Amino acid sequence: MNTPLLEVKHLRVEFPLRRGTLLALDDISFDIAPGEILGVVGESGAGKSLTGAAIIGLLEPPGRIAGGEILLAGRRIDNLPYEEMRKIRGRQIGAIFQDPLTSLNPLYTIGRQLTETIQTHLPVGAEEAHQRAIRLLQETGIPAAEQRFDQYPHQFSGGMRQRVVIALALAAEPKLIVADEPTTALDVSIQAQIISLLKRLCKDHGAAVMLVTHDMGVIAETCDRVAVLYAGRVAEIGPVGEVIHRPSHPYTSGLMGSIPAMDEDRERLLQIDGAMPRLNAIPRGCAFNPRCPQVMARCREERPELRDAGATRAACWLVEDKAQQP
Amino acid sequence: MLVFILRRLVQAVIVMLTVAFIAFMLFQYVGDPVTSLLGQDATQQQREELRRDLGLDQPFPVQFARFVGNAVRGEFGLSLRQGRKVSTLIAERFPATLELALGAAVIALLAGIPLGVYSALRRGSFGSQLVMTLSLLGVSLPTFLIGILLILVFSVTLGWLPSFGRGDTVALGRWSTGLLTVDGWAHLVLPAITLSVFQLALILRLVRAEMLEVLRTDYVKFARARGLSNRAVYFGHALKNTLVPVITITGLQLGSLIAFAIITETVFQWPGMGFLFINAVQFADIPVMAAYLCLIALIFVIVNLVVDLLYFAVDPRLRIEKSTAGH
Amino acid sequence: MSTPAAAPGRLARWLDSDVWHSFRQSPMAMLAAVIAALCVFCSVFAPWVSPHNPFDLATLNLSDARLPPAWMEGGSRTFLLGTDDQGRDILSALFYGARLSLAVGLASVLLSLVVGVSLGLLSGFAGGAVDAFIMRVCDVMLSFPSILVALLINGVARAMFPQAPESLALGVLILAIALTGWVQYARTVRGSTLVERHKEYVQAARVIGVAPLRIMLRHVLPNVLGPVLVLATIQVAAAIITEATLSFLGVGVPPTSPSLGTLIRVGNDFLFSGEWWITIFPGAMLVLIALSVNLLGDWLRDALNPRLR
DSSP: OOOOSEEEEEEEEEEEETTEEEEEEEEEEEEEOTTOEEEEEOOTTSSHHHHHHHHHTOOOTTOEEEEEEEEETTEEOTTOOHHHHHHHBTTTEEEEOSOHHHHSOTTSOHHHHHHHHHHHHSOOOHHHHHHHHHHHHHHTTOSSHHHHTTOOGGGSOHHHHHHHHHHHHHTTOOSEEEEESTTTTSOHHHHHHHHHHHHHHHHHHTOEEEEEESOHHHHHHHOSEEEEEETTEEEEEEEHHHHHHSOOSHHHHHHHHTSOOTTOOOSSOOOOSSOOOOGGGOOSSSTTGGGOTTOOTGGGTSOOOOEEETTEEEOOHHHHHHHHOO | OHHHHHHHHHHHHHHHHHHHHHHHHIIIIISOHHHHHHOTTOOHHHHHHHHHHHTTTSOHHHHHHHHHHHHHTTOOOBOTTTOSBHHHHHHHHHHHHHHHHHHHHHHHHHHHHHHHHHHHHTTTSHHHHHHHHHHHHHHHSOHHHHHHHHIIIIIIISOOSOOSSOOSOEEETTEEESTTSHHHHHHHHHHHHHHHHHHHHHHHHHHHHHHHHHHTSHHHHHHHHTTOOHHIIIIIIIHHHHHHHHHHHHHHHHHHHHHHHHHHHHHHTOOSHHHHHHHHHHHTOHHHHHHHHHHHHHHHHHHHHHHHHHHHHHOHHHHOOSOOOOO | OOOTTHHHHHHHHHHTSHHHHHHHHOHHHHHHHHHHHHHHHHHHTHHHHOSSOTTOGGGOOGGGTTOOOTTSTTOBTTBTTOBOTTOOBHHHHHHHHHHHHHHHHHHHHHHHHHHHHHHHHHHHHHOHHHHHHHHHHHHHHHTSOHHHHHHHHHHHHHHHOTTOOHHHHHHHHHHHHHHHHHHHHHHHHHHHHHHHHTSHHHHHHHHHTOOHHHHIIIIIHHHHHHHHHHHHHHHHHHHHHHHHHHHHTTOSSOTTSOOHHHHHHHHHTTTTTTOTHHHHHHHHHHHHHHHHHHHHHHHHHHHHOGGGO
């Protein structure tokens, strides 16, 4: 059994505020194998981006890791000093953010931003760095890479900029890419291109991906496995086909059910009643219990752990009951 | 880019004409133009002659055109108080004010920018809070009080530095400079520091605020996510973006310095244009006031133009007019 | 959409909120508030708080002139902080002078606030040529340093009315200072007005036929109050300093009713002969007022900035 590339164990992230401490991530656990694409999906505020930020060590203060461990290739990285973590960022773990326009420094040419990243991590000279940068640009499908090298971000369109961002993330050849909503800010027509580019490049470079998004369509197309987050906790995690077609957690079912299908003729859109609770008002027991159509008394008292539910793992008391049935 | 320069030039001319108009109104209706030009001791006959010569019976636009024509040549008549040509007076005083203003600007920039960067990077530390408190003090202390305090400490009590005048100056053609003698420098120190304090505090707070904003941007976050060193992130990416808007404000401040020099020159009896202007205000010496106004406007306009050009040079987003974006 | 009942509710919530909490947590802000309040109190109640009346020429005695503060040799208990060259008690002059400085400062800020906010609302709402014109004027005015504008107005007034009565001189002073400050308000308010104007509820209101003035006052104004308040606080300090500067230069308040700036000027002549108290105490008072007001303004800006919370 190979060691997973990334292991997140019982991660807790809290925000100590004036009014009290908010627990934004409560006992998150998952693994990513080398070369695998894990989707992290959930509503806004569920904690997807925070998980990514915690992994690369860029939690915005006052946020901080309050418990749990993050291991990269077996080595703990959540408690490293800043300088150690800095060397890991870019070189071992790359990151892609949502808005390509604001991710690039408007005052520097993209070529300069690329070579700077390459030379920070890899022991190569300026000429070699230049060549590598051109190759990266070509790989990400930017035409006339030689000329584009000396251009500024504002001279590129949105889709092209995101390609540059992907090139930058892959520049130092990391083994893991954390992609936080990489297509949300793009036109729908461009989204598919960028996603397939990301998938192909990561495969070529042998990089695993943690793909954070709220778009189930992207997840279905791209990911090997998917984790569903709810109110800072993992609701369900498993192979993408299983989670989508045979979900065990009522929240996941609700999520899948609310996506309108092209071939169905429906009068009303299905929705899950209520809304995800705010961080300072998470219910006792299972966070989903006020909205769950199959809620039991136990759900309101005890919080379920992630447990095997056949092909997936889900944090739901229903699962245990099923396991007990003959 | 040519279009841009042309547009700015046109704006500049409009501003100058507006200011000239105000100065003209001052001349015509507040002061007595004949007295302004001839001085107080002219005879009635001389006045009548001049009135005809000046064409004061001419329609308004003609008079205005004449005024502008004169102004462009630097001709503003005689000072009511001193009886000498205004243009001569101002030309004599200009070098003193310029040297003072430049000295203060250099101090303000050399101290303000690093301190601003420091207090942004080390936000919350004791040093940063100390710097911020001192800068608040700098903004709360009126310039003249700073001058007085400096005089009290360094001239009266310690006797280290002189407290009035320019000291020994050297004449380079029509320009008299105090920068070529030790005595001249000694005399420049206290006034330059006094004048610089307000600007220093302003630049410091501006740089800090801008830098804090820049440090929160996505591209800085992305730079950090790529594992760039602190030096590269702070001084490569953040600082460059911080300084771009600082350039504009600082450029505008230069003009402001020349005007604020009025106060410093008064406190230190520095023989510059500001001191001249104050006396003109106290005396209601309209020609001098009008001339000073026009000169200041000219300086402002030129500085603004230079700053705009600098902006062009520094920010690539402004340079390329046609986007060459593709998919 | 705000209903009449929402307005007081909002105020109550505001006080109960982060702003008040931030105030109680910031010792600097509280100290500044206390100092500012003290200064204001002494100034407003100067006639009752001061041991003497320095403006009343009849009570001045030249033999009392230039006495040092009470704790130095030659000083006397009657004149705690010493006297100036006319025999005026410095301590009393401090209070009366501060009163004048504060009055001028507040009056000019109030004037520039009213003018600036109105023009800003007008500019943002009317748009088009009106907006362009007002903004051009703002640009021109902004490029001139305040002190210059104030001096110019003063000089012109002097030339036009050489024998003006005191009250006119004071009025001109207030006007001069006010004219240097209104631009900031106008710009800020215009910015907010533009933002609000394009919001749907404003457009809806216009379609229904609600008068623009009502829209401006009821919806836009409350949203701008925050930044305007911060601006006003900082401007008060700036106005006080400007007035002091003008008085120091001899073109401020009439010499018979000295403000803090005038006192400093008077004292300046005596610095070299070692009689420092005539300048230093008024100077210290001036700095105290300006500093405390600036601190309050700074704190207010941070407290009202939602992003920093």
